[in-house]
Amino acid sequence: MVYLSIGLLLVGAVTALNLVLILAVIRRLRRHEDERKRLFGTENLESGPPTGEPLPAFTAVATDGTLVDSDALRGREAALTFLSTDCSVCVTAAADLPEAARLAGMAAEQMVVVIAGDEATAREMAAPLDGVAKVVFEEAAGPLSTLYAIKGTPTTVSVDPEGTVTYARAGTNPVLDRLPA
Template identity: 70%
Template sequence: MVYLSLGLLLLGVVTALNLVLILAVIRRLRRHEEERKQQGDTFENIPSGPPVGERVPEFSAVAVDGTRVGSEALRGREAALTFLSTGCSACVAAARDLPEFARRTGLDVDQMVVVISGEGPEARTMADPVAGVARVVLEERDGPLSVLFAVKGTPTNVMVDADGTVTYAEAGTHPVLDQLPA
């Protein structure tokens, strides 16, 4: 009987301690979220990519279909670059939205570049929805294109005008698609 009482007392103490720790974590997460909101760092407006108004960085890469893509090929017309990663659940939805984005913007396969960072079959699976809609480039995590374009979060969308100037660069689920007319 003594062991049962001690066991129940110990269980009660551990449960109370667990409750205190959970409440402390919740309080810290709420404070962290308030700090992020005050700084304007919500997920939908994380600055990511080259600064708006600057020229798109010079780059060259080979797409999965063997086509060479680069900054020179994008000049002379509007273009879109999307950076995705295999470790990002929002990137899966963003990849599925890219065909609709292409339809609504009128961009063809040569005007859209999708860079997927990550290894393994997940990268190929993520590339499937955009096959025929965009040139897909696969690279390792924090690969050369992601570093060159200063990608801080995925998915990141970069819009470029005909002169090669960045007109939009931001991370978010699909912020550009949300701003387009139906």
């Protein structure tokens, strides 16, 4: 009987400790979410060109040496994703892009990924994107990010076959969020 009482006491203590830790995690997540809302002011940070506008014209050189430009994206749906090397969420987003491309049925010519920041880190982030997307490196707040009015990363800009922006938002993983379930 003594062992049973001690066992129940231990289970109760572990359960109480678990509850305290869960409450601490929830409080921390709420603080983090409040801070994000305070900084950005909205649920989804508007980032990129306005929806319904033509895709801003650009020309860049991809990491494989090929020329990437806005005209090459016309005639089919396309996506541009802007990532940053100093964004921890962007590393996950870069790793998720191959699956997103597969699910969306997009060829590498339809996806452009712009990675801003340190080139060595950008190369590591770009590794899973080989053959999946055209990758362009630029310095932080580089010419493409400035042209596209990128306010936060990761940002995805979707374009219809006519070259009109259909979606432009920043978020934890906007590419996967836009895919059908």
